[in-house]
Structure formats: structure tokens, C-alpha cells
Amino acid sequence: MQKLNLPTYHFKLKSSENKTLIFDKFRKKYLVLTPEEWVRQHFVQFLVDEKKYPSSLIAIEKQLTINNRKKRTDILVFNTDGNHDIIVECKAPSIKITQDTFDQIARYNLKLKANYLIVTNGLEHYYCRMDFEKETYVFLKEIPSYKSFR
Template identity: 65%
Template sequence: MQALNFPKFSFRFKNSENKISIFDCIRKKFVILQPEEWVRQHCVLYLIEIKKYPISLINVEKELVVNGLKKRYDIVVFNPNGSIFLIIECKAPEITINQNTFDQIAQYNRTLQANYLMVTNGLNHYYCQMDFENERYIFLKDIPSYN
């Protein structure tokens, strides 16, 4: 897998039936290593090791219903009270982040109501804080660390 624009992290891999899997510490299982999964696992370790979010507040690849359609978010970080703090949308490195990517996460956020959004393809990261009152997002240099 290609190098990403994240700090170097240590991952667990296994090879089974000529397929490489990576261990997901949130789902507590090995998952097939695809380019988007490579980005997702870097994001998870970035949240845990760099931003100091507790594993117990992080959720990965869960279903949600948006406008009657079943969708799956990549990563959600909860506040201790159970509300959603952050949604992260991960794309494979070869996918260009564009308005469609932001529209996708904004659509998810109409349901989830997170205060912060992150969109990444592992090479480029975009961070936003929601301004619900004015229905816009404010771009940031990074997401806040866990307090």
C-alpha cells in the first residue's frame, strides 16, 4: 500500500487465501485491506494515538438511513454524552476529494448532526466545524484533540 500523509503507525496484518487483512482495533477483527480501508485505519490510529480520543468513543463502518436510503459512514466519534462529535469520510488515495465528497458527508450530517467533519483520501485532509445557524461549514487546520 502507498504511503499516506499521516504519521507512521504500527499495524497488524495477516495473509489468508492470498488476501491481506489489516486488524481494526475498533471492530476487533481483521478486515480485507483495500485502499479505502488503508486510509480508514490510518484515521483511526490518528484519532487514538495523536488526538487521544478514547477507543470507546469511536465507531467504524455503521449503517445509517439518509432520506430513506441505507448508507454506511466510515468513522464517527461520539461525545461522552452520546451525541456525535465528529464524522470522518474516507476515500481511497486515488479518489479526488471534490464537492461530491463534501455533499456526501453533509448529507450524512443532516441525520447525525456532528459538530466537526473530516474528509480525507489519506493524502489530502479537510477539516470543518459546522455552523448550523448559518448552514455552512468553517474550514479548520485540524480537528480538536480530545479534552
């Protein structure tokens, strides 16, 4: 798999039926290793190891319904009150991050009302803080660490 613009982590990999599988510690199962899953696994590890978010506050591929259609957030971080704090949208490294990507995560956030949005393809990362009063988001240099706003 491609080297990402994130720290290097070691994952449990195995082969099955000519496919490489990666073990997801959060869902406690092996998944087909796609380029998007590679980014998702790295980014969630980044949140836990580097930014010190407790794994107990993180959900992977959490389902939500928007306009009677089932969607899934890639990574959803809750605060200690159980409210949505951060939504992370992961794309494969070959996918260019465009306005459509931001529109997608913004649609999710109309329902979830998270304080922060992150869009990443593993090579580029965009961090935003919501400004609900102005109905917009403000770009940040980086996402705050867990302890910095607790």
C-alpha cells in the first residue's frame, strides 16, 4: 500500500482468497484492505496515538440516515457527553479532495452537528471548526489534541 502523509503504524494483515485483509481494532474483525480502508486505519490510529483521543469515544463507519438514504461516516468521535465532536471523511489517496467532498461531510453534519470536520485522502488533510452561528466552517492548521479542549 501507498505511503501516506501520516505516521507509520503496524497493522495485522493476512491474506484470504487472493485478497489482503487488515484487522480493525475498533470493529474487532478483518476487513478487505482497500486504499480507503488504508487511509481510515491510519487516520484513526493517528487520532488515538498522536492526538490522544480515547478509543472508547471513536466509532468507525457509523450509520446515519439522510433524506431516507442510509449513509456511513468513516470515523466519528464523540465527546464525553455522548455528543458528536468530530466527523472524519476518508478518501483513497488517488481521490482528489474537492468541494464535493466538503459538501458530502457538510450534509452529514447537518444531521450530526459535530464541532469539527476532517477530510483526508491520507496525503492531504483538511481540518475545520464549525461556526454554527454563521453556518460555515473555519479551516484550522491542525485538529486539536484531545486534552487541549477538555
